[in-house]
Amino acid sequence: MTDVAERRLAGHPNKLPRPKGELEALEKAWELPQGWRIISAVNNTVIGYFYVGAALLFFLLAGILALLMRLQLAVPSNTFLSQETYNQIFTMHGTVMMFLFAVPVVEAMGVLLLPQMLGARDLPFPRLSAFAFWAYFVGGLIFFATLFFDLAPSGGWFMYPPLTSTQYSPGMGADFWLLGIGFIEISAIAGAVELIVGVLRTRAPGMTLDRMPMFAWTMLIFAGMIVFAFPAVILATMLLELERAFGWPFFIPQKGGDALLWQHLFWFFGHPEVYIIFLPAAGMVSMIVPTMARTPLAGYRLIVVALIATGFFSFGLWVHHIFTTGIPAMSLGFFSAASMAVAIPSGIQVYSWIATIAAGRLRWSTPSLFVLGFLFIFTLGGLTGVMVAMVPFDWQAHDTYFIVAHLHYVLVGGMVFPLFAAFYYWAPAFSRRALSERFGKATFWLMFTGFNVAFFPMHISGLMGMPRRVYTYPEVMEWGVLNMISTVGAFLFAAGVLVFLIDLVRNLRPTVTEPIGNVWNASSLEWMHNHVYGPRSVPLVESRDPLWDQPGLSEESKAGRHYLPGTVTGVRETIVTSPIEAVPQALLRLPGYGWTPILAAVFTAGFFMLLTVKATALALLSGMLAVVAILIWMWESDPKPLPRAEIGHGIKVPTYVSGSLSHSWWAMVVLLLVAGSLYLAYVFSYLYLWTVSPQVWPKPAQSPALSWPIIAALLLAASSGLILWAGRTLPANFRNRLAFCVLIGSAIVALVGGLAIEVFAQWRMGIRPDADAHAAMIYMASFLQLELTLALVVMAGFAIARSIAGLLNRRRRVVYDNLGLLWHYTVLQGLFGLLLVHGFPRLVG
Amino acid sequence: MSPARPRVRPLVDLLRLFVPPGIWFAQFTTVYLAEALMCTPPVARPGALIWTGAAATLTALAALIAFAFMQGRRADRIERTGAAFLHDAALWLALLSGLAVIWTAFPFAVLPTCTPPAG
Numbered sequence: 001m002t003d004v005a006e007r008r009l010a011g012h013p014n015k016l017p018r019p020k021g022e023l024e025a026l027e028k029a030w031e032l033p034q035g036w037r038i039i040s041a042v043n044n045t046v047i048g049y050f051y052v053g054a055a056l057l058f059f060l061l062a063g064i065l066a067l068l069m070r071l072q073l074a075v076p077s078n079t080f081l082s083q084e085t086y087n088q089i090f091t092m093h094g095t096v097m098m099f100l101f102a103v104p105v106v107e108a109m110g111v112l113l114l115p116q117m118l119g120a121r122d123l124p125f126p127r128l129s130a131f132a133f134w135a136y137f138v139g140g141l142i143f144f145a146t147l148f149f150d151l152a153p154s155g156g157w158f159m160y161p162p163l164t165s166t167q168y169s170p171g172m173g174a175d176f177w178l179l180g181i182g183f184i185e186i187s188a189i190a191g192a193v194e195l196i197v198g199v200l201r202t203r204a205p206g207m208t209l210d211r212m213p214m215f216a217w218t219m220l221i222f223a224g225m226i227v228f229a230f231p232a233v234i235l236a237t238m239l240l241e242l243e244r245a246f247g248w249p250f251f252i253p254q255k256g257g258d259a260l261l262w263q264h265l266f267w268f269f270g271h272p273e274v275y276i277i278f279l280p281a282a283g284m285v286s287m288i289v290p291t292m293a294r295t296p297l298a299g300y301r302l303i304v305v306a307l308i309a310t311g312f313f314s315f316g317l318w319v320h321h322i323f324t325t326g327i328p329a330m331s332l333g334f335f336s337a338a339s340m341a342v343a344i345p346s347g348i349q350v351y352s353w354i355a356t357i358a359a360g361r362l363r364w365s366t367p368s369l370f371v372l373g374f375l376f377i378f379t380l381g382g383l384t385g386v387m388v389a390m391v392p393f394d395w396q397a398h399d400t401y402f403i404v405a406h407l408h409y410v411l412v413g414g415m416v417f418p419l420f421a422a423f424y425y426w427a428p429a430f431s432r433r434a435l436s437e438r439f440g441k442a443t444f445w446l447m448f449t450g451f452n453v454a455f456f457p458m459h460i461s462g463l464m465g466m467p468r469r470v471y472t473y474p475e476v477m478e479w480g481v482l483n484m485i486s487t488v489g490a491f492l493f494a495a496g497v498l499v500f501l502i503d504l505v506r507n508l509r510p511t512v513t514e515p516i517g518n519v520w521n522a523s524s525l526e527w528m529h530n531h532v533y534g535p536r537s538v539p540l541v542e543s544r545d546p547l548w549d550q551p552g553l554s555e556e557s558k559a560g561r562h563y564l565p566g567t568v569t570g571v572r573e574t575i576v577t578s579p580i581e582a583v584p585q586a587l588l589r590l591p592g593y594g595w596t597p598i599l600a601a602v603f604t605a606g607f608f609m610l611l612t613v614k615a616t617a618l619a620l621l622s623g624m625l626a627v628v629a630i631l632i633w634m635w636e637s638d639p640k641p642l643p644r645a646e647i648g649h650g651i652k653v654p655t656y657v658s659g660s661l662s663h664s665w666w667a668m669v670v671l672l673l674v675a676g677s678l679y680l681a682y683v684f685s686y687l688y689l690w691t692v693s694p695q696v697w698p699k700p701a702q703s704p705a706l707s708w709p710i711i712a713a714l715l716l717a718a719s720s721g722l723i724l725w726a727g728r729t730l731p732a733n734f735r736n737r738l739a740f741c742v743l744i745g746s747a748i749v750a751l752v753g754g755l756a757i758e759v760f761a762q763w764r765m766g767i768r769p770d771a772d773a774h775a776a777m778i779y780m781a782s783f784l785q786l787e788l789t790l791a792l793v794v795m796a797g798f799a800i801a802r803s804i805a806g807l808l809n810r811r812r813r814v815v816y817d818n819l820g821l822l823w824h825y826t827v828l829q830g831l832f833g834l835l836l837v838h839g840f841p842r843l844v845g
Numbered sequence: 846m847s848p849a850r851p852r853v854r855p856l857v858d859l860l861r862l863f864v865p866p867g868i869w870f871a872q873f874t875t876v877y878l879a880e881a882l883m884c885t886p887p888v889a890r891p892g893a894l895i896w897t898g899a900a901a902t903l904t905a906l907a908a909l910i911a912f913a914f915m916q917g918r919r920a921d922r923i924e925r926t927g928a929a930f931l932h933d934a935a936l937w938l939a940l941l942s943g944l945a946v947i948w949t950a951f952p953f954a955v956l957p958t959c960t961p962p963a964g
Contacts, residue, residue, distance in 0.1 A: 200855075200859075208925070208926045208927035208930070209927040209930055209931060210926055210927055210929075210930035211926075301930070301933060301934060301937070302937070304934055305934050305937040305938055305941065308862065308863070308866060308934070308938060309866060309938060309941045309942070309945075311866075312863075312866035312867070312869065312870060313866070313869075313945065315870060316869075316870065316873045316949075328880060328884055328959060328960065329956055329957070329960045330880050330952050330953070330956045330957075330958060330959075330960070331877060331880050331881065333951075333952025333955075333956050334873065334876060334877055334880075334949055334952055335877075336952075337948050337949050337951055337952060338873065338945070338948075338949060340948070341944070341945050341948045341949070344941070344944070345941065578855060579855040579856075579859060580855050580858055580859065580925070580927040580928055580931065581925050581926070581927045581928070582927070660855075660856065669856070688881075691881055691882060691885045692885075
């Protein structure tokens with residue numbers, strides 16, 4: 001922080017008494033819609049409640065499916081479920097738990113907790129949070145409902161082809177998985193963008209990176225991992241759906257494809273997914289342990305280092321899920337080594353928690369019990385993880401119940417127990433009543449005992465040779481007793497969840513105005529006085545444990561002595577601060593409640609689901625309505641610049657910023673990282689299939705003449721140049737406005753033309769996407785380019801419309817800046833694609 | 846004369862944190878892809894694999910040492926608490942990434958190249 005900033009931030013930012021009517025104006029700006037219209041709310045607290053509630057609902061539904069499976073497996077040769085029904089149920093159990101519970105619930109906790117924890121009034125894109133939630137909820141409900149219409153997928157939660165190809169899964173079940181999960185992943189990415197920008201740009205003044213709560217660090221890394229991991233599975237779902245719908249043979253060996261490509265892409269996402277789930281849970285534990293031990297977290301800096309290292313190392317582990325697929329011995333060695341290396345940063349975290357507990361005096365509350373349960377179960381899961389990281393052992397245990405035991409010890413231990421600790425810990429911050437300690441302890445002991453009774457015997461049944469995913473087993477196998485014990489354990493676990501639900505009904509009274517408050521004497525900001533607008537005034541943070549080191553902070557904030565004690569512009573606002581030092585940089589005006597996010601989500605879900613059932617016309621209509629809703633939403637998202645606003649300490653900040661100061665610039669940069677990751681996954685797939693089937697790659701003479709890609713490349717480069725030129729003529733008067741529109745229109749023509757020429761060049765050579773894997777890969781490059789091009793056409797039209805309406809000019813230029821960023825990225829991607837598709841066959845031909 | 850203040854470029858400063866693990870990931874990807882390419886029919890040059898692995902490992906270690914050295918030179922000019930924290934964290938990550946680089950290279954020392962898995 002600069003000296004000037006330090007002087008400015010000394011003492012209280014604002015004086016008392018506060019002007020009359022200031023608090024009322026703040027409350028009016030943050031007023032919530034009443035009655036059933038509450039579903040149009042976009043505030044993080046309300047959306048957070050919806051989000052957590054929906055995720056819990058899916059947890060219960062997937063849990064019921066687990067109980068049905070355990071009933072079926074309780075005794076040998078059971079006929080309680082048919083084979084197909086069992087297959088659908090175990091597929092849905094895994095899918096719902098991973099995609100509709102585990103990831104969404106941690107995003108939900110982020111949406112609910114982070115603004116309060118960071119001292120912000122809300123996240124920077126409240127409507128995006130609302131969109132992400134409704135897309136997930138509507139899409140998830142439709143996906144789950146497929147079970148009741150015999151339309152559910154049955155190929156296992158990781159959907160390996162060829163089992164999920166049209167040949168072996170001819171119905172619509174696999175399509176529902178591919179399009180439904182692909183859609184829900186997009187919602188997860190939307191949430192991740194929100195969380196990254198929120199953590200980096202909306203922290204309270206003074207909350208430098210080294211003062212940031214550990215949960216915020218974990219959510220930042222969690223969201224960053226989503227950005228790099230999820231695109232791989234999105235690409236995989238696109239490839240498989242294109243193969244199923246149009247016969248593009250990415251996974252068909254007879255045509256040069258390879259089923260193992262799916263496994264690589266899936267697990268490149270799937271292994272980081274484990275840490276994506278675990279890291280936020282570890283963040284929750286890092287918040288709970290210091291409070292319960294009544295001492296600061298030991299090794300804060302080392303934990304941050306360990307979190308970042310874990311995040312990275314987790315991307316080098318994916319092959320340990322496919323050790324048995326015939327990969328060369330040395331490659332197995334690399335992944336085995338990386339799998340063991342990740343134990344170091346994970347161990348740092350565990351030792352830090354133990355050190356914190358040892359340094360303080362642990363309070364024996366329900367959250368503490370769940371944390372200790374987590375340490376016990378997760379450590380056991382980690383140990384079996386090291387076992388299966390050893391290749392020879394994995395060959396023996398692969399696809400047995402040993403793996404089922406291991407993954408549940410890791411996931412339930414590493415995520416569900418911390419989550420329940422979090423529910424009991426944070427309930428008083430959002431409820432008029434705390435949850436019951438008596439019920440909580442009963443919940444813990446039932447869940448802890450039930451879990452170990454259910455899953456520990458699976459290690460043994462696995463070592464005895466019981467394979468995964470079998471719907472029954474013969475009596476002669478002697479697995480019956482162990483399975484019966486597992487079933488009893490599963491019901492004990494469920495009884496624990498039932499007690500928790502009773503506790504929720506009896507005691508949870510969610511509120512946006514008067515929660516019971518800091519019953520644990522915790523140190524972080526979410527325990528200050530709380531309202532729908534967050535704190536009355538945004539606190540000046542001077543410590544890592546502000547409520548311990550800054551006595552009276554909550555009262556001062558409530559009295560309005562800190563930053564932004566009211567609303568300067570009459571609408572919802574929060575302070576934008578610098579990413580590292582958290583110095584105030586701007587005042588961000590936030591949108592109020594509205595219907596566009598929910599409508600956009602419903603119509604987007606409609607587009608995907610109608611496409612799945614092959615109602616193409618209706619799907620297109622739904623898609624267009626979604627675009628219209630998004631455009632209406634966006635139209636209001638770039639408010640006109642106002643004079644600088646004073647937020648306290650005499651600091652005046654701009655009310656409109658562009659470029660890298662703007663929160664939307666950061667969001668677009670994150671989005672570009674997502675697009676780049678997706679494209680890298682494509683490049684990997686292209687090269688991977690070449691190593692498998694070089695014979696289907698064409699000789700240079702069979703490729704289109706070089707003049708075609710050169711023309712396409714020139715057009716793409718010209719479109720970028722036109723966009724840059726348009727930036728220099730940003731409208732200041734009518735003449736400029738006309739020039740701007742003409743330049744943007746010409747850029748669209750050049751961009752679309754470049755893509756069209758590439759497709760035409762391939763087509764005229766007689767190359768068809770269903771011919772072989774190489775041809776499919778060529779058209780896939782154009783397909784990926786088409787997606788971005790369509791988005792740019794809409795965005796460009798939007799920019800033209802805003803310039804005509806006089807809402808886009810040299811000062812009010814965020815729409816243009818974001819358009820430019822995506823445009824130049826798209827052109828670079830297109831140029832690289834041309835180089836790959838036309839250059840690589842010539843290089844190796 | 847007081848030392849010059851470093852330029853504040855938040856995105857670059859944040860990304861600097863990811864350089865050491867990024868170097869590990871680059872080495873990891875290189876050796877994995879090298880084996881995938883050099884042990885399969887289109888390329889099939891097993892002899893070059895060991896040299897590629899050694900070169901990637903040494904380059905990665907050199908890059909990490911250079912990074913740590915440059916961070917050390919920047920340390921004198923950092924006054925801000927957030928930036929100082931990032932600087933220290935980056936150095937720790939360089940150490941951890943160095944261990945990971947050596948660990949990843951370990952299979953080169955003990956396993957034969959281009960052999961199918963046993964069993």
